[in-house]
Amino acid sequence: MNKDIQFLKELQEELKTQDTDCQAAPRFWALMDYRWRETTEGEHERVSIYSSDAGECYELNEYVENILEDEYNIYTEEMLEELREIYELDDESEMLEWIDENDNDDTFPIFEIEESFIVPNTMFLTKKEAKEHIKQNQHHYTKKVHTYAMTAWRAPKVQRLLTILETFDWDFIEKEGAVK
Template sequence: MAYFHQNLKYHEDTKEKRNITKADIEFLKELQKERNTQDNCGTADVRTWVIKERKDYVTAEGHGDYYVLFDTESCDTLDLEDIYKILCVLELETDYYTGDIVINGLKFEDNVITFRYLGDEVSIREDNDNTDGIVIKGIDTDELISFFEEHGYDIRITNMAVGWKYEYCFLTQKAAENYLCKYGYNHSEDAHTYCICTYRDPEIARLMEIIETVDWDKI
């Protein structure tokens, strides 16, 4: 169910009005040309552009696209360097019941951690498609986390789902790209321009119809 504001009030229009200028007309003509000649990106009218970027979120087990390891002590996710440091501390630790060495042959090369866990070959690498995500092969992740916990580390498996957010609104693709070139440092590396259809907004639809079809030379 949508939420509607109950206490919004109109106020007097105090904006000072002026006559349209030649510079205004030139701006509208250039905007008209840009909107009428730019790529439609396979999107129906009325087109506007936004900045689209990743906004992943925590989800329940069985519903995630990937997972991260979260250290409750530092309140941060673990990257490969963090995991490697923990493994270095625990290398050559022995199993309480059997006396067997649990972790040995530890290496960290080419951005991949490899080691033997109770004789089985294990590798840990980054999930290239997902920030902070990791991929563990050769051992069940729960088993490795349990081994960490036995030695005083409080690390949780956090399931993540891929999500996207949309910000701002631009009348042209060029304006959206110019914004991203100038302020891209405020966004993630996944940020990009994205064309959307806003035909359900009659005010935007009417405004764009005026911009795109009026003969501004006759104003």
């Protein structure tokens, strides 16, 4: 039981001294990560190419790089030179047009936008614990994942529990001998 009291005392100190990330109490931490989702042309941040032959999706620049670096290339040197020039200009619409006109693979563009989202099934009492989780499980997330403070709005039981954890006098319990 003394180990439990020590844990609660340490948790209390951490809860009272950690950064609040501008969130009101009661607060907890979740994880925010990012993903690409399909959008309309003109609203997009990037273009990916879906290749029916490969059954894969590639970011546009990656797709073009693969064409340019392929040692068994089916394209003429003139075609590759034209693509290299377009690629160096970073002209998205010209790259898409070149692929449409020259690529034998059955492909089509996918216009995408990056969106943030709260990672499901994540809830941490402390920011430190959330950061530790990211460190130990980074293979499940993108490189952009980060902690995200949230308020348990209108959650009276959560409010009461966190208030108890932050204010209870654990030393009193130990001094009074209530815990053996």
